[in-house]
Amino acid sequence: MKTEHWLDDPRNVRKLWLGFLVVLALTVIAGAFVDLHPHFEIESWFGFNAAYGFVTCLLMIVGAKALGIFLKKPDTYYAKDERNE
Amino acid sequence: MSSVVLHPALILIAGALLLPLLRGNARNIAVLSAPTFALIALWLLPEGKLWQVPWLDYSLAPLAVDKLSRLFATIFLLMAAVGGLFALRQQSRLEVPAAFLYAGSAVGVVLAGDLVTVFLFWEFMAVGSTLVLWSAGTSTARAASMRYAMIHLAGGVILFAGVAGQIAATGDANFHAMQADSIATWLILIGFLINAGAPPLAAWLPDAYPEASWSGTVFLSAFTTKTAVYVLLRGFPGTEILIWVGIFMIFYGIVYALLENDMRRILAYSIVNQVGFMVVGIGIGTEMALNGAAAHAFAHIIYKALLLMSAGAVLAATNRRKCSELGGLFHSMPITTLCGTIGALAISSFPLTSGFVSKSMVTQAAIDGQLQTVWLFLAAASAGVFLHAGIKFPWFVFFQKDSGLRPADPPASMRWAMIFFAFLCIALGVYPDSLYALLPYTVNYVPYTTAHIITQLQLLLFSGLAFFVMLDHLKRTPTITLDVDWLWRVAGPALSRMGGTTLAALRLAVTAPLASVATHLRSRIERESRHDGLLHRNWPTGTMATWVMILLLTYLVLDFSAL
Structure with a gap:
């Protein structure tokens, strides 16, 4: 099947995903061979930065979603007061 | 006062005043040459206080140059030049002159050696930026520009009170490092922080900037907040509270940007986030941290302008701004996609980009100072930047689902502006020494x-993994998230309306009985004025004498009782 762009082909997207996961694994494995010069005790744990980046991002998304429950409004919310101005 | 020396800010402002008179190619040439001349003039200046003006009892220095002010003036003028190139095809004839007044005033602030000059240019900046916003010409932009002007005028009043108090207390108008230890210095600090987008008023920024035109937002993103970073760097280095103010700004920006649907509001929230990193650096206050804050401001102006140019190109081509209505644009806008992605990598501090060599100096300063909590916040924030701007912006605008839109890349002037800034993002990342110098x-x-490199890649790439794992929860919906601007857009007007009705009811309650008393009185007076009435009657002299006697007696009693 001919697609408009090579990125439209699901097979290529799958390959990209595979490549991404390989790079992810490599950055963690590299930690075993390279001295990462930990500045703080906590940083010397194996794969600390990877786990920390992943977990804090999940927390930020969950935190944002929680805030959104209270503060999300349709994007026409302010349209009324702008017509008055 | 040496008159041979040209003031770069005044060159740009003169250019701004000249532009409305020009048309066609002459105007285009003037747009590009005014900031270029100003930049050349800046680099011909030696260091020191070049202009000294006596004013009242004070000595003012409207033109003072050192490395810090030259760094900021350089990036402001570069931004004005490339922004001018990007905006060459802007139809509004007001926008670019307003932007040059705005940029010139920002240069005026960073080259000011005294607080009076800082304040003057500070206010010109507010005028210029309001006009940039206003020149977009839509009703939403006009409403936003009024709200924006209110906040900045209020900030200006606070700053002025602080400057006046500080000069009165010390007798010294020079602008140098201060301690936040008196009411006056606190007022100055608060005035500075309002422009930096610090809490609690940060919402003025995402409320106003995204309402400007496709090119207007590019100018707006650069000057106000970074001038605030400059004055904080010079005025309040090492003020510890700034660390926590900055950390708040960082996470506020991330959380709101994650919830946002409008592509330029995402980027506006991320300005607050990025300025937060600089404010943390100023709060830490070591040479490494201050260098980091200054370098990050320089790098940030470039990649943020680049991101907003790519968003502006999309807006100009599609007239759409919501992520939920965009997507798949990489098919037909390859250059915009590439430039936007480079900007996104730079803001995320990927190795080989400008963000990597600047932001990490702030992080390093936290490490050097053994500030583990601050460092943990900064590391999480670095991951969060990739999450909310680095992936989210390009993914939802250029990739994700195919919106079916096939707009072409923008015209040459816009393309070259983007390509030049994309080049700088990489060049500064590859040759950091040119910036460090x-x-x-x-x-x-x-x-x-x-x-x-390895720790940074771990942090960023796993942040990317988190993005794709949680993608279902990050799908954009046509919503906005209420921010503190709700207080002055909804709560304030509602309160004043409520106050108005209460006042009206109160007035009625008081005036209605009073009115009936008055009517009664008037009819009584009218009745008594008729010729048989009390006021028209002849009174016997004896009555008068009696009244006079009563009066005199009263005096007597009062006189004695007073003893």
């Missing part, structure tokens, strides 16, 4: 170590 203190820092 401009910093206020000697740089003793090597950004490219194997350890640093």
Whole structure:
């Protein structure tokens, strides 16, 4: 099947995903061979930065979603007061 | 006062005043040459207080140059030039002159050696930026420009009160490092922080900037907040509270940007986030941290303008701004996609981009100061930047689902502006020494170590993994998230309306009985004025004498009782 762009082909997207996961694994494995010069005790744990980046991002998304429950409004919310101005 | 020396800010402002008179190619040439001349003039200036003006009992220095002010003036003028190139095809004839007044005033602030000059240019900046916003010509932009002007005028009043108090207390108008230890210095600090987008008023920024035109937002993103960073750097280095103000700004920006649907509001929230990093650096206050804050401001102006140019190109081509209505644009806008992605990588501090060599100096300063909590916040924030701007912006605008839109890349002037800034994002990342040489203190820092590259990649790539794992929860919906601007857009007007009705009811309650008393009185007076009435009657002299006697007696009693 001919697609408009090579990125439209699901097979290529799958390959990209595979490549991404390989790079992810490599950055963690590299930690075993390279001295990462930990500045703080906590940083010397194996794969600390990877786990920390992943977990804090999940927390930020969950935190944002929680805030959104209270503060999300349709994007026409302010349209009324702008017509008055 | 030496008159041979040209003031770069005045060159740009003169250009702004000249532009409305020109048309066609002459105007285009003037747009590009005014900031270029100003930049040349800036680099011909020696260091020191070049203009000294006596004013009242004070000595003012409207033109003072050192490494820090030259760094900021350089990036402001570069931004004005490339922004001018990007905006060459802007139809509004007001926008670019307003932007040059705005940029010139920002240069005026950073080249000011005294607080009076700082304040003057500070207010011109507010005028210029309001006009940029206003020139977009839509009703939403006009409403936003009024709200924006209110906040900045209020900030200006606070700053002025602080400046007046500080000069009265010290007798010294010079602008140098201060301690936040008196009401006056606190007012100055608050005035500065309002422009930086600090809490609690940060919402003015995402409320206003995204309402400007496709090119207007590019100008707006650069000057106000970074001038605030400059004055904080010079005025309040090492003020500890700034660390926590900055950390709040960082996470506020991330959380709101994650919830946002409008592509330029995402980027506006991320300005607050990025300025937060600079404010943390100023709060830490070591030479490494201050260098980091200054370098990050320089790098940030470039990649943020680049991101907003790519968003502006999309807006100009599609007239759409919501992520939920965009997507798949990489098919037909390859250059915009590439430039936007480079900007996104730079803001995320990927190795080989400008963000990597600047932001990491702030992080390094936290490490050097053994500030583990601050460092943990900064590391999480670095991951969060990739999450909310680095992936989210390009993913939802250029990739994700195919919206079916096939707009072409923008015209040459816009393309070259983007390509030039994309080039700078990479060039500064590859040759950081060119940036480091401009910093206020000697740089003793090597950004490219194997350890640093690997830890940074771990942090960022796993943040990317989190994005795709949680993608279902990040799908954009046509919503906005209420921010503190709700207080002055909804709560304030509602309160004043409520106050108005209460007042009206109160007035009625008081005036209705009074009115009936008055009517009664008038009819009584009218009745008594008729010719048989009390006021028209002849009174016997005896009555008068009696009244006079009563009066005199009263005096007597009062006189005695007073003894």
